[in-house]
Amino acid sequence: MRKWPVLIVVLIMGLVLAGCGNSGGKTAGTSTGGNEAGKQEVIKVAADTTFPPFEMEVNGKVTGFDIDLINAIAAKENLKVQMQTMDFQGLIPALQTDTVDVAVAGITITPQRAQMVNFSNPYYHSGLSILVKKDSNIKGVSDLKGKTVAVKLGTTGDIMMSKMPGVNVKRFNNIDDAYNELQNGGAQAVLFDNPVNQNYINTGHNNVKVVGGLLTGEDYGIAVTKQKPELLKKINDGLARLMASGEYEQLYRKYFKSDDSGLIKK
Amino acid sequence: MNFLAIVSAAMPQLLYGARLTIWFSIAAIILATILGLIFALFKLSSIQLLRKIGEVYVHIFRGLPLLVEIFYIYFALPMVLPMHRWFDPYFAPVAGVIALALNEGAYITEIIRAGILSVDRGQTEAALSIGMNGFQTMRFIVLPQAFKRMIPPLVNQFIQTIKDTSLLSAISLSELTRQGQIVISTTFASLQIWTAVAAIYLAVILSLTALSSYMERRLQIDKR
Numbered sequence: 001m002r003k004w005p006v007l008i009v010v011l012i013m014g015l016v017l018a019g020c021g022n023s024g025g026k027t028a029g030t031s032t033g034g035n036e037a038g039k040q041e042v043i044k045v046a047a048d049t050t051f052p053p054f055e056m057e058v059n060g061k062v063t064g065f066d067i068d069l070i071n072a073i074a075a076k077e078n079l080k081v082q083m084q085t086m087d088f089q090g091l092i093p094a095l096q097t098d099t100v101d102v103a104v105a106g107i108t109i110t111p112q113r114a115q116m117v118n119f120s121n122p123y124y125h126s127g128l129s130i131l132v133k134k135d136s137n138i139k140g141v142s143d144l145k146g147k148t149v150a151v152k153l154g155t156t157g158d159i160m161m162s163k164m165p166g167v168n169v170k171r172f173n174n175i176d177d178a179y180n181e182l183q184n185g186g187a188q189a190v191l192f193d194n195p196v197n198q199n200y201i202n203t204g205h206n207n208v209k210v211v212g213g214l215l216t217g218e219d220y221g222i223a224v225t226k227q228k229p230e231l232l233k234k235i236n237d238g239l240a241r242l243m244a245s246g247e248y249e250q251l252y253r254k255y256f257k258s259d260d261s262g263l264i265k266k
Numbered sequence: 267m268n269f270l271a272i273v274s275a276a277m278p279q280l281l282y283g284a285r286l287t288i289w290f291s292i293a294a295i296i297l298a299t300i301l302g303l304i305f306a307l308f309k310l311s312s313i314q315l316l317r318k319i320g321e322v323y324v325h326i327f328r329g330l331p332l333l334v335e336i337f338y339i340y341f342a343l344p345m346v347l348p349m350h351r352w353f354d355p356y357f358a359p360v361a362g363v364i365a366l367a368l369n370e371g372a373y374i375t376e377i378i379r380a381g382i383l384s385v386d387r388g389q390t391e392a393a394l395s396i397g398m399n400g401f402q403t404m405r406f407i408v409l410p411q412a413f414k415r416m417i418p419p420l421v422n423q424f425i426q427t428i429k430d431t432s433l434l435s436a437i438s439l440s441e442l443t444r445q446g447q448i449v450i451s452t453t454f455a456s457l458q459i460w461t462a463v464a465a466i467y468l469a470v471i472l473s474l475t476a477l478s479s480y481m482e483r484r485l486q487i488d489k490r
Binding site: 089092093096097112113116148150153154158159168170171172173177180181183184185186 | 341344345348349350351354355357358435436437438440444447448450451452454456
């Protein structure tokens with residue numbers, strides 16, 4: 001009988017501590033994002049780190065074209081970037097709930113996604129391509145019927161293969177897992193964004209090749225939460241200034257050298 | 267209501283995933299229980315080699331995270347053996363179930379061993395003294411009594427196995443969690459879909475819990 005009061009006290013203490021923990025966390029969050037006059041606005045940016053050369057993690061540091069771009073825009077617009085990494089499939093849900101303000105991950109602008117988040121003006125022109133082993137007899141999209149194709153969950157490659165009948169689609173959280181699947185023989189092809197496929201070939205994997213050329217034309221945009229429309233204006237403004245001053249092209253050349261296919265021209 | 271509309275549109279896909287989840291769980295549980303029984307008897311054996319084998323099995327498969335074990339079997343092994351050539355199109359589900367079974371089997375080994383050890387030593391002595399051999403003692407006297415005590419921790423482990431099947435999404439198996447992710451990747455309805463997925467998992471696991479309560483009650487009555 002005496003046990004019950006003790007149990008109730010412990011339960012209440014537990015709830016109080018849990019409550020304190022949460023509100024403590026919230027205060028810490030808002031104080032670092034404080035908007036005192038003259039202080040920089042902090043933007044929470046999420047990036048998926050497995051999309052080289054747009055974003056990758058090198059020695060614990062997140063780098064890449066997308067990362068440099070958002071940092072350059074932030075510098076132009078007097079914004080402070082708070083970077084965190086996240087799985088690609090979690091980016092748009094995080095923007096919907098304003099868990100993060102901005103997401104960069106080579107995100108293709110699509111009408112469906114544009115209903116959920118705002119997109120900046122395009123900053124890279126891309127397309128999907130098919131990656132196969134050098135000895136494969138797959139030449140184009142129609143050859144994928146009846147084959148197994150590895151894709152990354154939630155990407156335009158996933159969406160395209162899911163719509164194509166007769167294809168066995170294997171969806172992975174990371175593109176590295178999909179590439180591994182191709183190497184191990186579990187899939188006959190990978191369908192993914194062309195620049196990343198090319199980067200994969202150029203980083204020492206010379207037993208694979210791209211076939212069928214560019215299957216689609218897609219533009220990458222910086223995704224911004226719909227709850228902050230003024231942030232979208234700032235990002236577009238910063239991007240426009242980078243393009244006008246030539247810094248955009250400089251940054252582009254740093255990663256893509258003389259390959260002009262992705263450059264957004266005025 | 268928007269919630270119901272979104273969920274009912276996704277339901278066929280989610281239920282397809284749930285069916286896969288249940289199949290993987292059943293296969294893994296059966297395999298893990300067999301492994302657990304074998305290695306528990308090894309660990310209790312009078313032969314030192316068998317005891318060592320049992321210990322090593324438990325050390326390795328209890329000592330690694332399940333996700334690492336899944337990745338190892340699915341991504342690492344095929345780099346040395348042509349697993350896909352041998353087993354496709356079944357390699358992914360087979361690898362997943364085997365990884366689950368090996369991992370859960372290590373825990374079940376300890377559960378069964380504890381159950382057997384908890385049976386009063388006098389039972390074994392009495393059985394041996396009336397002329398039963400080791401196998402008969404185990405089969406007719408010790409295991410039946412041990413079994414009743416093992417039900418709660420075993421059911422615990424079975425429930426854990428069902429939940430662990432969600433990790434198989436990492437090797438592209440389209441079980442329930444993965445189906446949830448797929449639906450959300452095009453509809454972006456995180457709240458509605460995850461609620462539906464959670465409800466389905468609860469339904470599956472609570473059914474198993476109800477079944478085990480029923481079994482416990484029946485066994486209590488018999489063994490008065």
